[in-house]
Amino acid sequence: MKIGTIASHSALNILSGARAEGFDVVLYCTPGRRKFYSAFGLADAIVEVHSFDEILDTPMEDTVLIPHGSFVAYIGADRILASDLRLFGNKELLRWEENRALKNRLMREAGLRVPREYASVKDIQTPVIVKTYGAAGGQGYFIAKNAEEAQEKMRPDQLYSIQQYVVGTKVFVTYFRSLAHDRTEVFGADIRYETDADANLRFDDTPSFIVVGNLPLVLRESVLAKYYRMGEDFVRGFQRLTGQDIPGPFCLETIIDREQHIYTFEFSGRIVAGTNIWIPTSPYSYLQFGEQMWMGRRIAREIRELMEQGRLEEALT
């Protein structure tokens, strides 16, 4: 059996981890990136494709694919859901992640505190982030301090979604749900490094939040204990709603305000790029395993243990 993925996002993380656990690996790679990935020792693992959606038609009977953020971006959730790719993780969660209403329903079912949504500008009682419909990729929105400022900045002919803007520190926590051990592990914490929100200076009051990288973070231990419970609650919430489990990595994307309230504004139901900062180990995974454990390796370890238990199919969808 091989472990494979497409050449983007966290492919280096995933495939180096698979190799560390003794697996053969496959990298579906476009021509322009061949040299880059070869420089990291993956030359002999490359299967060249001209666009990533070719993997939908590529025979790969013995390969388990590890999905990451670029799968949806390049192939699309619908086509992935309709495909017969052997993906590690829960495809159904992808559907809940892609749909704003389902996403909010899951976060609320899990008991997470989420930012308020305002139906109309006259309901606004907090700072807000106002997005035009269809906005994506960290642009196409503005932030307003209150209803008056929001009103001023909105155009009458435009549809908007209005969400509470929580003033506080960004915290992204990644988890690993292990079926082999029937437990939810806190893997690590990080901060997205965003342009130009994280610039030293900016000459307007509308930062953009385009992720260029990630910074490592540890949490106060009492705060970490809260996030541990949130991760468990998230898994249980999904189980209640769907009767299904969440094998593998997921991420809760949060803001902590000055009252120490933790607002979850987003989740990801698969490996996130923030785990790349924790190669070859995070403090939390080291505490848990007593050896260097990065996310790609954690995934491969789980696959190996499930194979030994004859249960791998439970983690594939």
Next chain:
Amino acid sequence: MKIGTIASHSALNILSGARAEGFDVVLYCTPGRRKFYSAFGLADAIVEVHSFDEILDTPMEDTVLIPHGSFVAYIGADRILASDLRLFGNKELLRWEENRALKNRLMREAGLRVPREYASVKDIQTPVIVKTYGAAGGQGYFIAKNAEEAQEKMRPDQLYSIQQYVVGTKVFVTYFRSLAHDRTEVFGADIRYETDADANLRFDDTPSFIVVGNLPLVLRESVLAKYYRMGEDFVRGFQRLTGQDIPGPFCLETIIDREQHIYTFEFSGRIVAGTNIWIPTSPYSYLQFGEQMWMGRRIAREIRELMEQGRLEEALT
């Protein structure tokens, strides 16, 4: 002999390090945190308590306790000082840390540059941080650019302490004072991640400084050399004032301004949570030991070496 601590702050750091050095460990843990600490492999080390101050009445003849920030927060400095707990480190330093006047006296004796204290608003010559008496936990104060702004924000019926607010970058440096080797080691540097001071946006001019986590930092080597001397000066200052040593970890909490002056505004006489970012190693501890060395392990290594030298009692108070 066992190494123990209470289930908060840096307990994972401390106990994982003790185990790495071959010690049995004890975790005094409240019921609500049992599951969290069990998830990190500490289930069989847990002694359940309903509140942390129960350890004052718990028999633990062969256990050395490693105090951390939550000891004072949950039990109180007075009761710790009056107890017969076998603590690693110097209890007397705790007394100097808890009392603002003693604290300043020690920092000045050590030759550290400290922010100015202003007796009255009319003396103000710099930006200031103005605290109401009894304020704690990163709130209950405001920052003012100058005397005029401070005057405006102060209420006539309220007592305040007025301290210079140093504009610059936050730098927290942790040290380890080894009796076994008679030396002061620089262990690592970090930055507190504070809400909402470290938020991307804030709609007022009064940030709060509530610590939610820590970020890793290395210093310019010439700056590191200065901090090394400051750590040595701190130990010598305490020795001059009390005739006693400071076994184990301590931390200097500083701001570096644009003139590259280093202001020390606070110290901690025990392990700080900032060392959690350096699990399993910091660059500085790796340079020193040539192996992965986190603070919990460093403490346990010292205890082991002092036992081998028959000198452990010197480090317990």
Next chain:
Amino acid sequence: MKIGTIASHSALNILSGARAEGFDVVLYCTPGRRKFYSAFGLADAIVEVHSFDEILDTPMEDTVLIPHGSFVAYIGADRILASDLRLFGNKELLRWEENRALKNRLMREAGLRVPREYASVKDIQTPVIVKTYGAAGGQGYFIAKNAEEAQEKMRPDQLYSIQQYVVGTKVFVTYFRSLAHDRTEVFGADIRYETDADANLRFDDTPSFIVVGNLPLVLRESVLAKYYRMGEDFVRGFQRLTGQDIPGPFCLETIIDREQHIYTFEFSGRIVAGTNIWIPTSPYSYLQFGEQMWMGRRIAREIRELMEQGRLEEALT
């Protein structure tokens, strides 16, 4: 053969790496720093000098020196270029780095996007950073939002250089050019921690950019692939201009704006202090080598491999 350097900047990084690869080491150290470097196990490697430029007259027939940022600062580019020191790396690159016109020529030849230079205040079309001639060390300049603001802040009797100020996130990427493997490796990414640009508060609109340390960073994998190409382009640009190679470490100093354009505003043709954050390993070097690899060790590994190939002289100038 020994590996040596002067006691500053990244000396701990360099010499610990040399030892890890089995080399004897020499540290040219001033008296005031002897204790600091001894604390890191280098006591027996110290050759005391009263000022660093004494190394110009110190016999060291079998020692290869690893130059770092303090060489130019303490000894001067001219004297280094005129000396017969056996330096690892390309001295000629030093000349291109020291001269603003040559520096820009090399960056443009390499196809890097560089900030615009404005000949006159009336040409300004972007935010600008305006420097008085002779300014150095992160001070002696101001930032202006546009031509009007620049005009206001400039004094008629003063000469200035005017450069586009790019609003965005700071990203410093370090590379290692290996002659032994004929390849350019991405070593790591970091962020300079600067006072008071990175302070939580500042009461003026002119931040200073005095480096006090470095923070670790990983880049989005697609962004990393771009930086990989930029590193290769930089080497090829220098080869086209001079017919020479760049053995060893170099660094591109960039800003990413909200359009995701990467502006290179500076480069360094030798080890930078930012690599100190990646002791004992960076994610990228770990992915490449499958073991802990910091920059000092990478340099020593290259020297050892070139010696085995009988080609060390190619990397010395």
